[in-house]
Amino acid sequence: MIEDLIERMLRGDRRATARLITLVENDEEKAREIVKKIYPHTGKAYIIGITGPPGAGKSTLLDKLIHVAREEGKIVGVIAIDPTSPFTGGALLGDRIRMQRHSTDPGVFIRSMATRGSLGGLAKATSDAIKVLDAYGCDLIFVETVGVGQIEVDVIKTADTVVLVTVPGLGDDIQAIKAGLMEIADIFVINKADKEGADATYFELNMMLDLEKERWERRGWRPPIVESVATTMRGIRELWNVINEHRRFLEKSGEIQRKRTFRAAEEIKAIISGKIAQIISERLDEEEVSELIGKIVGREMDPYSAADMILEKTLGVKV
């Protein structure tokens, strides 16, 4: 059945592709089987990460970028990471509706993924979904996140080009978040640039980049700052050109190889931590766990000693 789905996907069947993404997302064993089989068909797509604080207008911007990419005949995949939860389910995907006008276009494949689930689970699911879209034949894959948490950062920084979208006039907290993402950005976008404070934001970003001059010079790429008003297409074509310029830079400098090496390393880490969690839960007796935890809560044993016992018992690891 997986064989069959893969064959259909490789022939361009969208439903089979959607089904395969669902499988890699939800079923660890099937993910393993699928990735092993499609892997030789991957490595052709270019991955663009779009991130930034809540409310920066990322979805609208992405919608317009898809439009430009389609004009050039590119096959486009989109993975939108949603900070939803099992509690509210899919009810909050309204934001993505802006992109839905592309959903009837056979050259665009949009997929939402929730951040629910275990640590590392999202990173793994996203990289597997990227592989499916890559094998399907996407030329470009956009990964969109609300870039705040470490996991979202971990996901986005495996992209080839990382676009950080911000808006004028955000508060302290947002500044801090932006800063956390600063070092992973290849391109900055000040969206809603018609709003008050756009010049100040530009000035501030520019100054931050000046402070890091040595760093950019060493790397050979100073992140450009693009001002946009996504709703009116202002700046979108410029952003598109800058993305392509960054791609050429990566390819010419050989840095693309470094990025892909990093991505592979991150992927292995995610697979390993998922596997270890699975092994431990399989090899551990519920009752034993309750007893250990009871001792910790009762202050009879400290958590480090309990962890050591579990490691020795389940994996034979002596600490």
Added chain:
Amino acid sequence: MIEDLIERMLRGDRRATARLITLVENDEEKAREIVKKIYPHTGKAYIIGITGPPGAGKSTLLDKLIHVAREEGKIVGVIAIDPTSPFTGGALLGDRIRMQRHSTDPGVFIRSMATRGSLGGLAKATSDAIKVLDAYGCDLIFVETVGVGQIEVDVIKTADTVVLVTVPGLGDDIQAIKAGLMEIADIFVINKADKEGADATYFELNMMLDLEKERWERRGWRPPIVESVATTMRGIRELWNVINEHRRFLEKSGEIQRKRTFRAAEEIKAIISGKIAQIISERLDEEEVSELIGKIVGREMDPYSAADMILEKTLGVKV
């Protein structure tokens, strides 16, 4: 030296306490040693998580809560999780300055922690820092996060009482984030309640809670909604009372035991994943890793097979 620091901390020495937190944060081996030694002195502090989207005014709110707690003579600890990065360092802690007026008060201990570093590292560092503050003698420990990423959620949900702070009139993205935190909140705060849209936000939250009626009835606690304007103290005493009410509920219903069991389990998980990462990196040859990764990038081997090889080689685990 650690023995000495612990002794001084137990006698109320702040510098020794600060030093111990730095050690548990940065040195895995010392964290282990310290936690084992102080563990019998912990378990007395009550942990309050404060979370919510960027710009909700959490720091100001917390500043006022500290003020009220101090009036009642409580010894207060604060761990503020900052979404900063090694790149920008501490330069963005400006937001915390609001709390700094308490920093000369010997009954308040404020500590910032960065989300930099590996997955799970933050959760472990935070729970160890909580233990140090607990052993030091804090009655209350506030943990503040910008609650968006999974790690921040994981940190906050180990608190005894979780306060979710929101503000009127946020966009779609923020709504989604709020939703992701909805299920872990014990108390909702609508801060900046003098702003337009406060009533609509109240109505919306209330409706969401109505939809989950069965859930709250089963649990015996319907999260109250407090309206506040932290800058003017409006609603702060009410929030303080509601926090204490929730605490009494947990203690009376025995739910506090369930929360602490959960916290201990999360802690063991964090310790285990940290230890595994350490073991793997110790037992793996740099060159072997490069070779494996090169094969993945070159599509000669898929990442799952590479992960299996590493697991077998470093931990003797057959997949």
